[in-house]
Amino acid sequence: xxDLFDINRITGFIIGDAQAERAVPPTxxxxxxxxxAAAVMAFLAVFALALSVSAGRLSERWxxxxxxxxxxxxxxxxxxxxxxxxxxxxxxxxxxxIASARVLSDGEQRKLLEPWFGPDMPLDxxxxxxxxxxxxxxVGLDAEALRLRLLGEVPGAVLDDHSRWRKPLAAAxxxxxxxxxxxxxxxxxxxxxxxxLAANAAxxxxxxxxxxxxxxxxxxxxxxxxxxRRFTLRSLxxxxxxxxxxxxxxxxxxxxxxxxxxxxxxxFQGASWLxxxxxxxxxxxxxxxxxxxxxxxxxxxxx
Amino acid sequence: xxxLNDVAYSYGDGELLGDLTLSLPAGSFHFLTGPSGAGKTxxxxxxxxxxxxxxxxxxxxxQDVRSLDRDGxxxxxxxxxxxxxxxxxxxxxPIADNIALPLTVSGHxxxxxxxxxxxxxxxxxxRDRASALPPELSGGERQxxxxxxxxxxxxxxxxxxxxxxxxxxxxxxxxxxxxxxLNKMGKTVVIATHDMGLIRAAKTQVQARVxxxxxxxxxxxxxDL
Numbered sequence: 001x002x003d004l005f006d007i008n009r010i011t012g013f014i015i016g017d018a019q020a021e022r023a024v025p026p027t028x029x030x031x032x033x034x035x036x037a038a039a040v041m042a043f044l045a046v047f048a049l050a051l052s053v054s055a056g057r058l059s060e061r062w063x064x065x066x067x068x069x070x071x072x073x074x075x076x077x078x079x080x081x082x083x084x085x086x087x088x089x090x091x092x093x094x095x096x097x098i099a100s101a102r103v104l105s106d107g108e109q110r111k112l113l114e115p116w117f118g119p120d121m122p123l124d125x126x127x128x129x130x131x132x133x134x135x136x137x138x139v140g141l142d143a144e145a146l147r148l149r150l151l152g153e154v155p156g157a158v159l160d161d162h163s164r165w166r167k168p169l170a171a172a173x174x175x176x177x178x179x180x181x182x183x184x185x186x187x188x189x190x191x192x193x194x195x196x197l198a199a200n201a202a203x204x205x206x207x208x209x210x211x212x213x214x215x216x217x218x219x220x221x222x223x224x225x226x227x228x229r230r231f232t233l234r235s236l237x238x239x240x241x242x243x244x245x246x247x248x249x250x251x252x253x254x255x256x257x258x259x260x261x262x263x264x265x266x267x268f269q270g271a272s273w274l275x276x277x278x279x280x281x282x283x284x285x286x287x288x289x290x291x292x293x294x295x296x297x298x299x300x301x302x303x
Numbered sequence: 304x305x306x307l308n309d310v311a312y313s314y315g316d317g318e319l320l321g322d323l324t325l326s327l328p329a330g331s332f333h334f335l336t337g338p339s340g341a342g343k344t345x346x347x348x349x350x351x352x353x354x355x356x357x358x359x360x361x362x363x364x365x366q367d368v369r370s371l372d373r374d375g376x377x378x379x380x381x382x383x384x385x386x387x388x389x390x391x392x393x394x395x396x397p398i399a400d401n402i403a404l405p406l407t408v409s410g411h412x413x414x415x416x417x418x419x420x421x422x423x424x425x426x427x428x429x430r431d432r433a434s435a436l437p438p439e440l441s442g443g444e445r446q447x448x449x450x451x452x453x454x455x456x457x458x459x460x461x462x463x464x465x466x467x468x469x470x471x472x473x474x475x476x477x478x479x480x481x482x483x484x485l486n487k488m489g490k491t492v493v494i495a496t497h498d499m500g501l502i503r504a505a506k507t508q509v510q511a512r513v514x515x516x517x518x519x520x521x522x523x524x525x526x527d528l
Binding site: 022023025208209211212213214215216217218219220221222299 | 387392396409
């Protein structure tokens with residue numbers, strides 16, 4: 001393991017051995033296939049990464065923001081609305097785990113209903129329930145206990161802690177994030193398979209070169225290194241190009257403003273912009289492993 | 304240096320060589336003769352580890368070849384120069400690079416061996432053809448290049464398979480002279496050949512043993528050679 005991260009070894013690998021490089025002739029179509037496959041896979045990986053990061057962010061935001069708030073809805077005849085609202089507030093003020101409770105104004109309620117009924121809705125003419133917004137304290141709220149108290153003291157009050165729709169949304173976002181990461185694993189698996197095919201083709205096309213090099217005393221590790229280095233650098237280059245194009249495509253995604261929702265929020269924020277830089281390095285690692293395995297197998301077969 | 308003890312080699316069901324017991328000590332000079340298909344090339348291949356005996360023990364530099372892994376064989380080959388019948392070059396590399404290939408694969412810097420390489424190219428008469436690709440060379444030129452490649456590492460053993468097959472008399476004599484010189488420097492030389500003239504010429508310059516392969520066995524050839 002220490003050898004793997006030996007700086008001299010890594011530097012030597014990157015600089016390469018010009019003589020060894022020349023001994024193995026470049027094979028046109030495998031070179032193009034490797035660069036193309038790595039570029040396409042890296043491009044797709046950027047999108048999978050953006051999806052995963054965005055879904056993760058969304059899941060976290062929903063879980064955090066919604067978990068900190070709840071609503072009490074009071075439905076009562078017009079004459080009892082005020083009394084029940086005050087009774088509910090009194091219950092809330094004496095309930096542990098509640099940082100604050102606030103009765104929403106008519107204006108705020110109108111704004112909430114505006115997307116469905118339009119701005120000119122005559123709120124007074126409709127039997128609109130009264131909403132009380134609750135902000136939870138850090139210690140958390142015992143929702144079931146509060147429900148029972150409200151049931152006993154304020155018959156028209158219903159507590160909504162958002163868990164009914166918050167949980168499936170957060171779970172869906174979490175699943176989407178997982179699928180994004182799983183897609184990245186699949187993308188790199190396909191990349192590895194394609195590079196293995198290309199490396200096998202290159203090794204088969206160079207069977208005579210391998211025979212001659214062995215006859216003059218080349219060790220298999222020396223022969224393999226010429227192929228491994230070449231495929232690793234090609235994959236690294238292709239993946240870097242694909243990554244840059246992918247990031248540009250993500251940057252050019254249309255911005256939808258604050259209310260456009262998940263799709264326009266797809267992308268990276270802050271430090272997460274650094275994540276795509278990992279893609280070419282991973283591609284290089286995958287190519288290194290795939291070519292190493294292919295070379296070892298082929299050289300063993302070419303006894 | 305090369306020791307064969309009851310060595311046999313079989314292709315499929317047929318035994319090509321059998322019961323070979325032979326010692327080729329350091330500094331010796333041997334010719335291998337025999338009819339085509341008798342197993343001269345096979346015996347040479349056994350001597351540099353390209354083929355492994357199917358029975359018996361073959362020791363190179365005091366190591367049993369069957370106990371060596373591929374890297375071990377590769378290490379051995381750095382001490383054995385081989386002139387192949389079909390030369391075996393990398394066609395995409397200039398002939399000078401092909402000649403330098405043993406240096407390259409063993410980690411030597413070509414730059415530091417440049418003088419040695421130039422001298423060798425001059426000796427085999429290929430100085431002006433250094434940048435030519437192998438397919439651009441004549442059969443004789445390829446044979447000379449193969450010899451240059453075989454000796455560039457100053458190996459302890461030189462194995463040559465029909466090295467004069469494509470050479471004229473003058474070049475054959477030059478090649479023989481080099482091999483004799485190398486032998487006088489203590490190198491072991493084994494040449495598989497049909498060229499009786501070459502053998503007679505060699506015997507005037509060096510104490511050479513002639514081994515004849517026939518009926519799957521090796522015999523010491525008569526003094527009439």
